Amino acid sequence: MIRLLIKLYRISIAVIILIAGVTFERTGLIELLSDPYEYPVIMELFMQHLYMVTLSMTFATVIGITAGVLLTRKRFRRYAGICMYIIGLGQTIPSLAVLALAMSFLGIGTKPAVFALTIYSILPIARNTLAGITAVPPELIEAGKGMGMPPIKILMEVEIPNAMKVILTGFRVALIINIGTAALAYVIGAGGLGDLIFTGISLMQTDKLLAGAIPVTLLALFADFLSELLGIVLISRGLRLSD
Amino acid sequence: MITYDSVTKIFGTGKDTVTALDNVSFTMPKGEVVVFLGPSGCGKTTTLRLTNRLETLTRGNITIEDQNIMDIDIVQLRQRLGYVIQAIGLFPNKTIAENIAVVPKLLGWDKERISERIDDLLQMNNLEPELYRERYPAELSGGQQQRVGVARGLAADPDILLMDEPFGAIDPINREEIQNEFLKLQANLKKTVAFVSHDIHEAIKMGDRIAIFNKGRLIQYDTPEVILTQPKNKFVADFVGSDRALKVLGLMRVSDVINRKPKNIIQGTDRSQEALNFLDAREFRYGIVIERNRPIGFVTQKSLKYEEGPVRDVVEHYPLFLREKTSLRDVLSFMLMHDAGTFCVVDEDKNFAGTVTYNDIQKAVKESYADEAESGENGVPV
Amino acid sequence: MSTLQFIVDNFNEVMYLSWEHIWIVGVALLIATPIGVILGIIITKHEQFASRVLNGANILMTVPSIALFGLMLPVLAIVNMGLGKVPAVIALILYSQLPIIRNTYTAIKNVPPSLVDAGRGMGMDKWKLLRELEIPLAIPVIIAGLRTAAVMNIGIAAIATYIGAGGLGVYIQQGIARVYPEMILSGAILVSLLAIVVDGGMAILERFATPEGIKVQRKLAR
Numbered sequence A: 001m002i003r004l005l006i007k008l009y010r011i012s013i014a015v016i017i018l019i020a021g022v023t024f025e026r027t028g029l030i031e032l033l034s035d036p037y038e039y040p041v042i043m044e045l046f047m048q049h050l051y052m053v054t055l056s057m058t059f060a061t062v063i064g065i066t067a068g069v070l071l072t073r074k075r076f077r078r079y080a081g082i083c084m085y086i087i088g089l090g091q092t093i094p095s096l097a098v099l100a101l102a103m104s105f106l107g108i109g110t111k112p113a114v115f116a117l118t119i120y121s122i123l124p125i126a127r128n129t130l131a132g133i134t135a136v137p138p139e140l141i142e143a144g145k146g147m148g149m150p151p152i153k154i155l156m157e158v159e160i161p162n163a164m165k166v167i168l169t170g171f172r173v174a175l176i177i178n179i180g181t182a183a184l185a186y187v188i189g190a191g192g193l194g195d196l197i198f199t200g201i202s203l204m205q206t207d208k209l210l211a212g213a214i215p216v217t218l219l220a221l222f223a224d225f226l227s228e229l230l231g232i233v234l235i236s237r238g239l240r241l242s243d
Numbered sequence B: 001m002i003t004y005d006s007v008t009k010i011f012g013t014g015k016d017t018v019t020a021l022d023n024v025s026f027t028m029p030k031g032e033v034v035v036f037l038g039p040s041g042c043g044k045t046t047t048l049r050l051t052n053r054l055e056t057l058t059r060g061n062i063t064i065e066d067q068n069i070m071d072i073d074i075v076q077l078r079q080r081l082g083y084v085i086q087a088i089g090l091f092p093n094k095t096i097a098e099n100i101a102v103v104p105k106l107l108g109w110d111k112e113r114i115s116e117r118i119d120d121l122l123q124m125n126n127l128e129p130e131l132y133r134e135r136y137p138a139e140l141s142g143g144q145q146q147r148v149g150v151a152r153g154l155a156a157d158p159d160i161l162l163m164d165e166p167f168g169a170i171d172p173i174n175r176e177e178i179q180n181e182f183l184k185l186q187a188n189l190k191k192t193v194a195f196v197s198h199d200i201h202e203a204i205k206m207g208d209r210i211a212i213f214n215k216g217r218l219i220q221y222d223t224p225e226v227i228l229t230q231p232k233n234k235f236v237a238d239f240v241g242s243d244r245a246l247k248v249l250g251l252m253r254v255s256d257v258i259n260r261k262p263k264n265i266i267q268g269t270d271r272s273q274e275a276l277n278f279l280d281a282r283e284f285r286y287g288i289v290i291e292r293n294r295p296i297g298f299v300t301q302k303s304l305k306y307e308e309g310p311v312r313d314v315v316e317h318y319p320l321f322l323r324e325k326t327s328l329r330d331v332l333s334f335m336l337m338h339d340a341g342t343f344c345v346v347d348e349d350k351n352f353a354g355t356v357t358y359n360d361i362q363k364a365v366k367e368s369y370a371d372e373a374e375s376g377e378n379g380v381p382v
Numbered sequence C: 001m002s003t004l005q006f007i008v009d010n011f012n013e014v015m016y017l018s019w020e021h022i023w024i025v026g027v028a029l030l031i032a033t034p035i036g037v038i039l040g041i042i043i044t045k046h047e048q049f050a051s052r053v054l055n056g057a058n059i060l061m062t063v064p065s066i067a068l069f070g071l072m073l074p075v076l077a078i079v080n081m082g083l084g085k086v087p088a089v090i091a092l093i094l095y096s097q098l099p100i101i102r103n104t105y106t107a108i109k110n111v112p113p114s115l116v117d118a119g120r121g122m123g124m125d126k127w128k129l130l131r132e133l134e135i136p137l138a139i140p141v142i143i144a145g146l147r148t149a150a151v152m153n154i155g156i157a158a159i160a161t162y163i164g165a166g167g168l169g170v171y172i173q174q175g176i177a178r179v180y181p182e183m184i185l186s187g188a189i190l191v192s193l194l195a196i197v198v199d200g201g202m203a204i205l206e207r208f209a210t211p212e213g214i215k216v217q218r219k220l221a222r
Helices: A002-024 A026-034 A038-072 A074-092 A095-106 A110-134 A138-147 A151-188 A194-203 A206-234 B044-051 B074-080 B096-107 B111-124 B142-154 B172-189 B200-206 B224-229 B234-240 B244-251 B272-282 B328-338 B358-374 C002-009 C011-045 C047-062 C065-077 C085-109 C113-121 C126-163 C169-177 C181-209 C212-221
Strands: B002-011 B018-028 B033-037 B059-064 B081-084 B160-164 B192-197 B209-214 B217-222 B265-267 B286-291 B294-300 B342-346 B352-357
Touching: A002 A206, A002 C047, A038 A074, A038 A110, A038 A151, A038 A194, A038 A206, A074 A110, A074 C181, A095 A110, A095 A151, A095 C126, A095 C169, A095 C181, A110 A151, A138 A151, A138 B074, A138 B081, A138 B096, A151 A194, A151 A206, A151 C065, A151 C169, A194 A206, A194 C065, A194 C126, A206 C047, A206 C065, B002 B044, B018 B044, B018 B059, B018 B209, B018 B217, B033 B044, B033 B200, B044 B059, B044 B160, B044 B192, B044 B209, B074 B081, B074 B096, B081 B142, B096 B111, B096 B142, B111 B142, B142 B160, B142 B172, B172 B200, B192 B200, B200 B224, B200 B244, B209 B224, B209 B234, B217 B224, B217 B234, B224 B234, B224 B244, B224 B358, B234 B244, B244 B328, B244 B358, B265 B272, B272 B286, B272 B294, B286 B342, B294 B342, B328 B342, B328 B358, B352 B358, C002 C011, C002 C181, C011 C047, C011 C085, C011 C126, C011 C169, C011 C181, C047 C085, C065 C085, C065 C126, C085 C126, C113 C126, C126 C169, C126 C181, C169 C181
Parallel strands: B033 B192, B033 B209, B081 B160, B160 B192, B265 B286
Antiparallel strands: B002 B018, B002 B059, B209 B217, B286 B294, B342 B352
16 A cells, blocks of 8 residues: 555656656647647547557467466476576567567558567566466465365466466566557557657657657556556455565 | 275386385274374375375275275365365465365355354354454464364365374464364364374374374374383384383373272371371371361371371471372372372362372373283274 | 678678667666666665665656657757767666666665674674675676666667667668668667677676575575
8 A cells, every 4th residue: 555655656756747847848748739730649649559558468468377377287387498488588689679570570550569569568477477376385286286176276266366466567567668669669650659759859849759758658657556556456465464 | 984905105207216105004983083193204194195185096095984085086075075284275365264265165055154154163263253254364373374274174064184284383382272172173073084293292192093104104003002002113112202101191190090088088177196096007107187078288107296286287288289180190290399199189179089199100000001911902993 | 581691791880780789788887887786785774765766766667768768858959969879878877777776775685684793793894794795695686687777778779779879770760761671670680689699698697796605505495
């Protein structure tokens, strides 16, 4: 709870600073935003950005958690090491490179962007799911087995809840990187808030630039905050007590 | 009732094999606590885990109530058996109530029945339901956690309980309390319990029978008395400890040896010289002084010699009185502490019930060794 | 493949851009490390600032890199440094702070207090303790933090091309603009390779810097 409030405090400070900075430029920005021609464009780009993020995160979460869980199952455990190595390698590759590679093979537009974002976001989620479930004390799983819990029940009621904190951290990292990388997707023709930022840079139009940079930043900060809330909802109180 | 028939368990393959259990056979009677006892790696835990198929048999059979465990669906088997391990086994992400409810839920009990059962179990284990239902394991002390563990094992009211060093992680003071509570519980519930322990004291206290393992073999399977008085070989004798005579005393009570009608009783109102004559004539070295059916102390020939008044004025007081349920080991300890050879036994109303002397105790130990020798084999019905 | 051909044909340029890229990251790390480590050490000694500093660095890292560039632009444009290598290096320094500070903090905090006690009992003063006990034990973890920072920086530096910083991102940028697939792939692959090599190199450095005793300790714990 307290950490949440502190985060809120920090976010509001950041927001205030941003707003302060913006006020210096207010002539440009507010005009830009209130321009009946520009505003819907900005909203559309924002929606586009949100669309890419949401779609890719949904795929990434489903695939990532499934992959992570599968690698902890007896049958696939021997592949876990190799897979983790590959995942680690994948995370090393710069986000721009991933986008560029996707473009080289899939063309331009939103589809390759979403593809690249999905792949890039799977990595932290899968790795953390694997690490989190592996870290669940084996005695708990033994106890569950011994009591006659079928493997599915053990997964759903023992392994995943106890791994939730780590899994959620992976999700959070993936989400924040995703939002930032989606801003880059403009360069491969996918639109999004990156459009405003890059155009603003090349045309030296500060108002456009800020119209893109500020929402993206706020989005990322908000996503961070949202993840913390998600933690409170998804992580059993019994586990949070030890914090 | 559980029967182990030529049970063998070998780990590993090829060159690196470990024989954890080698041809173990015995039967656990219904409604009794059998302690699987032995040093680390002796096979006691393996035997337990084979019973609920957490390990697979290499050879042999285990049957529960005449049903081979391999013929029962593995998940159903485990749900039928209560399983209690050390405190870490509680799921930290579930409340106490949710933890206990696991197996009943798997069995499909309805909500009310489960809720009632949770309350009952918590009560049984001295945990107030109102207070503990919604708590999480992290909020409980080690001892409380372990009680919840026992409750969880009993949740579905299984006939058989498998317990793997359940009290091992608790400090000695709480451990004794929990052991006592469990014994009280067992007296009411009469479950068939397989209890793994490495502690001889715990085994003697908790077990109706003890199965001693060493290096995968079952060495001796008997009641605690027999094991203490007739250890089969050096290993058992060593494991039990060289103070086993004292341990046997721990199993006996004052009521087993009490002399209810000692002959050297003197009334407090008797005159000293008469008392002295009485003692002299019967050649008693001392007399027990009673007043209104309550013991008040003792007198010796020496203390009476020059006295004139009533005996009660001369009497020397006993430092303590015994109860019928006091263990003989404690009695011996008192005798040593107070350098006394005799104590009086009283009932709840402090009335005189009898005496216990050092000789009585010595006789009892000797007799218990002799008794068992007469009964022949360590007769255990199979 | 044609991409390989491209790299071979433009080898000099490849070298130059690679060097530019490495330079940016290198300078940033060179400046960021002392700042980060010192800040990390300070907050271990003054707990009250720990959460604030760590949170601040965390927030910094939450801001998407391109957005940070965007935000810095108008501010730095005042001193005419809005574009080019300067904002890039500054952004990299800021981004590196979290991994470096956090790892330094955790590393020093994780030095077993019993050891610190023993050292103090033997008469080591604050500075000696730091120099001879805490920092040597903390180095492997700090290097791990540097490793994270380095890899992250290589990625961000690629983006910095778009604010005129040069580096291997140029191939990606130009490649897209000129619809030159071989160039795009070269850029992507080269920068990925750079990241992987640096990551591997720092992993070796990490192992190299771990005192023998700790390595043995870890092995036995397995």
